[in-house]
Amino acid sequence: MTGMTGLLFEGADWDFPTVQRIHDACEGVARSELGLDVYPNQIEVITAEQMLDAYSSVGMPLFYKHWSFGKHFAFHEASYRKGLMGLAYEIVINSSPCISYLMEENTATMQALVIAHAAFGHNHFFKNNYLFKQWTDADGILDYLDFAKNYVAHCEERHGRRAVERTLDAAHALMSHGIDRYPGKKKLDLRAEEKRAGQRRRHEEEVFNDLWRTVPSGPAKSAATLNVERRRKLLGLPQENLLYFLEKSAPRLQPWQRELLRIVRHIAQYFYPQSQTKVMNEGTATYVHYRIMSRLHEQGRISDGNFLEFLQSHTSVVFQPEFDDPRFSGFNPYALGFAMMQDIARIVTNPEQEDREWFPEIAGQGDVMGVLRDVWANYRDESFIGQFLSPRLMRHFRMFHLHDDPEERAGIRVDAIHDERGFRRMRRELARQHDVGFIDANIEVVDVDLAGDRRLLLHHHVVKGAQLNETDARRVLQHLADLWSYDVSLLEIDQSDKVMKEYVVSPRQAPAAA
Amino acid sequence: MAIHIIDRRLNPGGKSLENRQRFLRRAKSLVQGAVKKTSQERDIKDVLEGGEVSIPLDGMHEPRFRRQGGIRDMVLPGNKKFIEGDYLPRSGEGGGARDSGPGEGDSEDAFRFVLSRDEFVDLFLDDLELPDLAKRKIAETESEGSQRAGYTTSGSPANISISRTVRLALLRRVALRRPRKQEIEQLEAELSECEDEKRRAELMVTLDQLKAKAKRIPFIDPIDIRYRRFETVPKPVAQAVMFCLMDVSGSMSEHMKDLAKRFYMLLYVFLKRRYRHVEIVFIRHTDRAEEVDEHTFFYGPASGGTLVSSALQAMHDIVRERFSPSDWNIYAAQASDGDNSYSDGELAGLLLTEKILPVCQFFAYLEVGESGGSAFDLSDSALWSLYDRLRSGGAPLSMRKVSERSEIFPVFHDLFQRRGQQEKVAP
Numbered sequence: 001m002t003g004m005t006g007l008l009f010e011g012a013d014w015d016f017p018t019v020q021r022i023h024d025a026c027e028g029v030a031r032s033e034l035g036l037d038v039y040p041n042q043i044e045v046i047t048a049e050q051m052l053d054a055y056s057s058v059g060m061p062l063f064y065k066h067w068s069f070g071k072h073f074a075f076h077e078a079s080y081r082k083g084l085m086g087l088a089y090e091i092v093i094n095s096s097p098c099i100s101y102l103m104e105e106n107t108a109t110m111q112a113l114v115i116a117h118a119a120f121g122h123n124h125f126f127k128n129n130y131l132f133k134q135w136t137d138a139d140g141i142l143d144y145l146d147f148a149k150n151y152v153a154h155c156e157e158r159h160g161r162r163a164v165e166r167t168l169d170a171a172h173a174l175m176s177h178g179i180d181r182y183p184g185k186k187k188l189d190l191r192a193e194e195k196r197a198g199q200r201r202r203h204e205e206e207v208f209n210d211l212w213r214t215v216p217s218g219p220a221k222s223a224a225t226l227n228v229e230r231r232r233k234l235l236g237l238p239q240e241n242l243l244y245f246l247e248k249s250a251p252r253l254q255p256w257q258r259e260l261l262r263i264v265r266h267i268a269q270y271f272y273p274q275s276q277t278k279v280m281n282e283g284t285a286t287y288v289h290y291r292i293m294s295r296l297h298e299q300g301r302i303s304d305g306n307f308l309e310f311l312q313s314h315t316s317v318v319f320q321p322e323f324d325d326p327r328f329s330g331f332n333p334y335a336l337g338f339a340m341m342q343d344i345a346r347i348v349t350n351p352e353q354e355d356r357e358w359f360p361e362i363a364g365q366g367d368v369m370g371v372l373r374d375v376w377a378n379y380r381d382e383s384f385i386g387q388f389l390s391p392r393l394m395r396h397f398r399m400f401h402l403h404d405d406p407e408e409r410a411g412i413r414v415d416a417i418h419d420e421r422g423f424r425r426m427r428r429e430l431a432r433q434h435d436v437g438f439i440d441a442n443i444e445v446v447d448v449d450l451a452g453d454r455r456l457l458l459h460h461h462v463v464k465g466a467q468l469n470e471t472d473a474r475r476v477l478q479h480l481a482d483l484w485s486y487d488v489s490l491l492e493i494d495q496s497d498k499v500m501k502e503y504v505v506s507p508r509q510a511p512a513a514a
Numbered sequence: 515m516a517i518h519i520i521d522r523r524l525n526p527g528g529k530s531l532e533n534r535q536r537f538l539r540r541a542k543s544l545v546q547g548a549v550k551k552t553s554q555e556r557d558i559k560d561v562l563e564g565g566e567v568s569i570p571l572d573g574m575h576e577p578r579f580r581r582q583g584g585i586r587d588m589v590l591p592g593n594k595k596f597i598e599g600d601y602l603p604r605s606g607e608g609g610g611a612r613d614s615g616p617g618e619g620d621s622e623d624a625f626r627f628v629l630s631r632d633e634f635v636d637l638f639l640d641d642l643e644l645p646d647l648a649k650r651k652i653a654e655t656e657s658e659g660s661q662r663a664g665y666t667t668s669g670s671p672a673n674i675s676i677s678r679t680v681r682l683a684l685l686r687r688v689a690l691r692r693p694r695k696q697e698i699e700q701l702e703a704e705l706s707e708c709e710d711e712k713r714r715a716e717l718m719v720t721l722d723q724l725k726a727k728a729k730r731i732p733f734i735d736p737i738d739i740r741y742r743r744f745e746t747v748p749k750p751v752a753q754a755v756m757f758c759l760m761d762v763s764g765s766m767s768e769h770m771k772d773l774a775k776r777f778y779m780l781l782y783v784f785l786k787r788r789y790r791h792v793e794i795v796f797i798r799h800t801d802r803a804e805e806v807d808e809h810t811f812f813y814g815p816a817s818g819g820t821l822v823s824s825a826l827q828a829m830h831d832i833v834r835e836r837f838s839p840s841d842w843n844i845y846a847a848q849a850s851d852g853d854n855s856y857s858d859g860e861l862a863g864l865l866l867t868e869k870i871l872p873v874c875q876f877f878a879y880l881e882v883g884e885s886g887g888s889a890f891d892l893s894d895s896a897l898w899s900l901y902d903r904l905r906s907g908g909a910p911l912s913m914r915k916v917s918e919r920s921e922i923f924p925v926f927h928d929l930f931q932r933r934g935q936q937e938k939v940a941p
Contacts, residue, residue, distance in 0.1 A: 016519055042518045097518065406585070429588075
């Protein structure tokens with residue numbers, strides 16, 4: 001590190017050497033002081049239009065073509081043009097090297113903020129958090145997306161755009177239920193995945209022999225011999241990953257359709273950790289940028305004026321409107337995350353008696369970054385809030401818990417407030433609100449009527465009386481039935497095993513005679 | 515550690531263009547409906563500007579399994595006065611804790627986005643055409659014409675543009691400081707008179723240099739040569755003329771005039787956009803007819819009695835003067851409230867059957883009425899019954915009635931819809 005003194009930049013203008021200087025300075029603080037461990041950085045400067053492009057393909061630099069991305073683009077573009085929506089300052093991609101997109105309009109201060117935030121904060125989180133380690137393959141994702149894009153284009157050429165579109169539509173509808181929630185198998189290796197898909201196709205082409213079609217098959221085994229248990233075991237039931245189940249077991253899908261389902265499933269899986277760690281991910285990045293920027297200011301590398309500009313952006317990012325504020329739309333993950341990180345730092349260095357009771361392991365332990373790095377590596381939102389939300393912070397946010405039971409005539413009950421009786425209940429409830437497993441409907445495939453009309457049977461386990469939105473559910477089931485090619489039925493079952501509602505949907509095209 | 519900083523700003527934009535086209539293709543019918551609806555609300559001259567349309571989100575919905583209802587728990591920030599066990603009224607006065615939660619009532623939202631001008635007009639005028647554009651004789655006899663279009667560096671020697679070539683050569687010679695002839699002659703003269711040996715040697719060297727330079731830099735270089743360029747311009751495949759006949763007499767109310775003008779505005783937009791070689795003739799009439807320019811036609815005030823035959827006569831005169839029926843496809847669109855003086859009926863009928871209809875490919879009659887005009891349907895107007903009679907006689911005549919602004923587009927669309935071959939004759 002050379003030139004540890006002197007301003008990194010003056011005023012608002014920047015050029016590429018400035019960005020390089022900022023990056024090096026941030027890196028110095030991030031490595032020596034915060035002990036961060038990051039993927040190599042790749043910083044790309046883009047225009048507003050390119051940012052809009054990136055928005056419409058979930059932030060990824062390349063993606064297969066589909067009309068829904070066009071729809072999102074049109075939507076974002078319209079609201080951006082009207083001035084309803086500002087664009088993000090950056091987008092960061094969980095890949096190795098870690099790609100951060102910076103908008104060209106940002107001032108030098110904003111670029112510094114964004115580099116500290118994305119290229120070090122998010123980057124460290126991506127590389128170290130257990131969910132990302134377990135479920136995503138940062139080295140392979142870009143290659144895999146490239147493969148996916150080409151594969152989809154190839155399918156369109158071979159099988160027609162309409163057919164591909166239909167399959168993708170259906171797969172997208174089921175995307176939220178195309179995720180493995182529990183690690184069973186080995187870590188996802190997208191490169192091998194891509195290679196495997198190619199090999200399988202080649203193998204099929206090599207061993208293809210039309211004669212096989214004409215060989216008479218032996219007498220079919222009596223279906224009755226397969227008892228229910230055995231059948232369920234063979235099909236791997238119950239199965240909550242609907243896309244996986246269809247890919248493996250749907251009777252009439254073409255191989256390329258199965259591959260498309262697989263692609264959508266892998267992409268859904270790739271984004272799964274992000275939805276589980278919003279508060280932590282943003283909290284980490286915000287805490288890191290705050291530490292880095294403050295240190296650079298202390299070192300005299302960022303001028304007072306620019307630091308004020310930073311503080312202005314920082315405070316608007318971590319602003320939490322109160323529930324009766326028109327701007328309120330739930331907890332701001334930046335605000336909650338940042339407040340919790342700072343609170344943990346306070347507990348570690350300067351605990352009060354209350355903190356010693358609540359957090360005996362970390363209170364007064366002294367090593368702020370050690371504790372934080374451990375938290376960043378080993379928790380997700382639900383467990384993070386469940387363990388580290390302190391009473392002090394609940395008081396600070398003046399949290400309260402509402403219980404809205406439609407049966408209750410008197411109205412909505414205030415179940416707990418920020419007092420001694422309420423702390424633990426409220427913390428449990430807030431943690432639950434951030435549990436993806438609890439937010440998504442719990443739907444699983446339970447059985448297939450192999451002996452009869454091949455009907456697919458699904459159950460939705462209703463929690464707290466929240467049933468599926470009927471129009472949407474019908475549409476999704478329609479897609480599901482189209483993929484399955486036979487009838488599909490969904491039962492909504494409450495905790496006492498009472499059936500609340502039954503859906504039966506038939507595929508749009510009757511299965512052709514085999 | 516290696517860090518890469520990449521400037522992506524120069525990468526080609528429009529990465530989402532294909533997705534956008536896919537989206538538009540998929541939403542075509544919805545967008546088309548929205549475009550037509552938008553065009554009713556807007557002033558028609560703004561229609562061509564493109565702009566924002568909203569389509570029902572429902573049509574482009576991407577369904578997901580969503581849960582709704584049931585018992586809801588939420589933790590919120592900003593408690594001011596609540597204590598445990600309080601009950602808040604549900605209507606929302608209790609502090610707005612319950613404005614509609616996510617997943618409720620959002621399915622009917624319209625989805626707004628901006629269409630570019632071209633996208634808009636294409637969708638707007640999709641599937642419309644002039645019926646029976648048959649007289650293509652001209653296209654067969656006339657070849658493609660050519661017209662001058664600047665200069666080029668290659669071509670046939672016959673097309674060399676001498677003036678341009680010489681000018682460029684001069685420019686180049688000046689720029690490269692080619693020694694002029696006079697300059698050399700002057701030096702030579704000096705040389706022949708000069709006695710001093712040393713000076714002579716100097717002069718000889720200079721002269722040699724100048725001569726060598728003059729040789730190196732040619733008087734006319736191949737790069738100076740320019741050829742006249744010609745561009746071939748396709749001649750019209752078919753020539754067509756549209757006559758717009760509008761009744762502006764006193765019996766037409768403001769509303770009716772508005773309807774008629776809207777109709778013509780649409781027609782105008784449609785013709786200008788779709789056909790490069792369509793002439794448009796504007797005729798407005800009261801008890802006498804006049805040919806006017808488009809501005810007067812759409813914006814000029816006028817009033818008076820009604821003689822339909824005057825307009826028909828004017829049209830006939832113009833056809834005879836300028837648009838020979840053997841060369842031109844002739845169309846006419848007439849808008850009127852249907853009133854005509856009784857004495858004129860016969861003359862108008864005669865003009866139509868004898869002179870106008872025989873030369874027309876298509877004649878559209880639009881009868882405009884008062885808004886909400888139900889009485890309008892009770893008895894047919896003078897013109898309507900006249901045209902109806904002609905039509906049943908097999909004349910290429912289409913008739914529609916319009917009394918609401920919102921009906922204009924459907925009627926217009928109906929009149930100029932692309933038809934299958936077999937129903938060409940049917941009105």
